Amino acid sequence: MPVTRRRFLGVAACAVPGALAGARLAAGTNRLNAALIARRNPTCTLVDLEGDCVLRESLDGFRRGLGASSAPFDLANADQMRRANLIVVPGAAPGLANLAPRLRDLAHDGATVIYESGAAYAEADGFGSERRLLARYFGIEIAPPIDLWPMTPGTAFAPYVHYEWPGRVMVRDFSRATPVVGGKGLFARLGEAPVAQRVQVGAGEFIFLGSPLGPHLWSGDREAQTLLEGFVRFCQPA
Amino acid sequence: MKKSIGDNMIPHGWSFEQGLDLIKKCGYDGVELWIGDTSWFQMSTTDAQVTDLLRKVQNAGLVVSNVSTGLHWDSPLSARDPKVRAQARRIVERQIETAQIVKTDAILVVAGLVTAEVPYNEVYQRCVEALQALGPKAESAKVKIGCENCNSEQRFLLSPREFQTFLKDVNQPWVGLHLDVGNIHDTGFAEQWIEMHGPNITRIHLKDVKKHRGRCGEESVYTNLFLGNNDWKAIRAALQKVNYDGWLVAEMEDRYRFALDQQFYDTAAAIDRLIQGRL
Numbered sequence: 001m002p003v004t005r006r007r008f009l010g011v012a013a014c015a016v017p018g019a020l021a022g023a024r025l026a027a028g029t030n031r032l033n034a035a036l037i038a039r040r041n042p043t044c045t046l047v048d049l050e051g052d053c054v055l056r057e058s059l060d061g062f063r064r065g066l067g068a069s070s071a072p073f074d075l076a077n078a079d080q081m082r083r084a085n086l087i088v089v090p091g092a093a094p095g096l097a098n099l100a101p102r103l104r105d106l107a108h109d110g111a112t113v114i115y116e117s118g119a120a121y122a123e124a125d126g127f128g129s130e131r132r133l134l135a136r137y138f139g140i141e142i143a144p145p146i147d148l149w150p151m152t153p154g155t156a157f158a159p160y161v162h163y164e165w166p167g168r169v170m171v172r173d174f175s176r177a178t179p180v181v182g183g184k185g186l187f188a189r190l191g192e193a194p195v196a197q198r199v200q201v202g203a204g205e206f207i208f209l210g211s212p213l214g215p216h217l218w219s220g221d222r223e224a225q226t227l228l229e230g231f232v233r234f235c236q237p238a
Numbered sequence: 239m240k241k242s243i244g245d246n247m248i249p250h251g252w253s254f255e256q257g258l259d260l261i262k263k264c265g266y267d268g269v270e271l272w273i274g275d276t277s278w279f280q281m282s283t284t285d286a287q288v289t290d291l292l293r294k295v296q297n298a299g300l301v302v303s304n305v306s307t308g309l310h311w312d313s314p315l316s317a318r319d320p321k322v323r324a325q326a327r328r329i330v331e332r333q334i335e336t337a338q339i340v341k342t343d344a345i346l347v348v349a350g351l352v353t354a355e356v357p358y359n360e361v362y363q364r365c366v367e368a369l370q371a372l373g374p375k376a377e378s379a380k381v382k383i384g385c386e387n388c389n390s391e392q393r394f395l396l397s398p399r400e401f402q403t404f405l406k407d408v409n410q411p412w413v414g415l416h417l418d419v420g421n422i423h424d425t426g427f428a429e430q431w432i433e434m435h436g437p438n439i440t441r442i443h444l445k446d447v448k449k450h451r452g453r454c455g456e457e458s459v460y461t462n463l464f465l466g467n468n469d470w471k472a473i474r475a476a477l478q479k480v481n482y483d484g485w486l487v488a489e490m491e492d493r494y495r496f497a498l499d500q501q502f503y504d505t506a507a508a509i510d511r512l513i514q515g516r517l
Contacts, residue, residue: 172357
């Protein structure tokens with residue numbers, strides 16, 4: 001298999017802390033070891049998708065929230081993404097064909113990837129490819145985005161997303177959401193609709209957020225911050 | 239102080255020129271132009287057409303007091319959707335551009351809209367950031383952005399101290415308060431807003447208000463000058479205290495149902511008495 005410069009640098013970058021950590025890092029590092037490496041080096045990467053981030057204030061919100069959580073993090077664009085315990089991708093435009101396999105690889109190697117979908121805030125024609133990519137690479141099935149407002153009197157639900165993991169918190173909805181169809185690992189609901197799912201990918205996890213969280217971090221919502229800190233704690237070494 | 243009235247009050251079916259003639263005949267010094275509210279002044283109106291509006295204003299012996307808009311009610315700076323926010327910013331930019339063309343130095347912006355859907359904290363933060371970005375544009379154009387206190391309709395920045403904190407957070411010298419003395423309802427006293435904001439007041443909208451809860455349209459509690467519960471003597475004293483010598487712009491929400499031009503005369507006479515202190 002040809003080794004690109006980027007892939008070589010990525011492997012090299014991961015090898016340095018690995019070497020410092022001990023001799024267990026052999027050339028044939030398996031998935032378990034990869035996960036151990038990630039958890040011994042509690043790092044977080046916040047990914048700025050630049051033009052493909054459809055909710056810029058979400059990026060600002062995660063930056064603010066991670067800063068407040070005292071989790072060490074760096075900011076990278078999609079090309080600079082490297083392995084980390086936690087990789088946060090805020091406000092992703094739908095159908096990013098190059099991004100999905102890279103996120104899957106990173107999760108496979110032990111990272112927890114939080115993927116905040118911006119599908120509900122992008123042009124409708126991107127939804128089909130978003131659905132295909134999520135199904136293909138992560139086994140997540142999503143439904144078309146829904147408008148939550150204005151709520152119909154009498155049929156309305158309270159405007160909160162109920163998260164059950166990593167803690168039980170209620171965070172406001174964000175006007176539109178991309179529901180997931182079902183399956184294992186559902187951990188948040190908007191009314192009856194599941195809007196978040198976590199799936200095991202190799203040694204890591206892929207977490208799909210169908211209701212934006214970042215804008216609430218940006219506006220200083222305490223419960224959103226609690227949730228983010230829960231994610232961070234989940235990714236830190238025991 | 240000088241008196242002005244909005245071109246959106248020109249009776250339906252009248253031309254811009256007819257309206258300007260009436261405004262001049264009633265003794266106003268200027269006219270407030272409302273982008274988006276009249277057929278002659280829209281977002282799509284070209285620079286050349288705006289220049290033609292200025293020519294008509296000048297031909298009538300008037301000047302433009304300021305450029306206002308109601309477009310931010312539908313496209314607020316505080317919207318969650320980035321596309322709507324982008325449109326809201328574009329409206330402000332167009333106001334600034336057209337203010338330069340019509341040779342005035344102030345615009346009115348309804349800065350944010352708190353709703354059941356979009357909560358206060360988000361609205362505050364978005365408005366601060368939007369105005370921080372727009373402030374330098376205003377400064378380079380030498381056009382002041384006056385954020386209007388639409389207390390009850392916006393459900394935002396309800397007290398003068400809160401508004402002061404907001405302007406401090408925005409921290410842009412060319413962003414101030416477009417004070418509407420009729421918008422305070424039962425949440426305070428216009429004269430106290432004037433005292434606290436003094437030099438930060440860009441323009442003043444005049445109307446009276448009945449101090450019971452209500453909204454625009456059918457439930458309006460707005461009324462003509464001196465018919466409501468505003469303390470006009472106190473308002474005048476506060477204007478004197480802070481040395482306000484700018485524009486007083488009539489914004490009558492409640493419209494006459496007959497003899498539509500009469501409202502222009504009556505309002506002009508009331509403003510004259512306010513300016514002269516014959517209260």
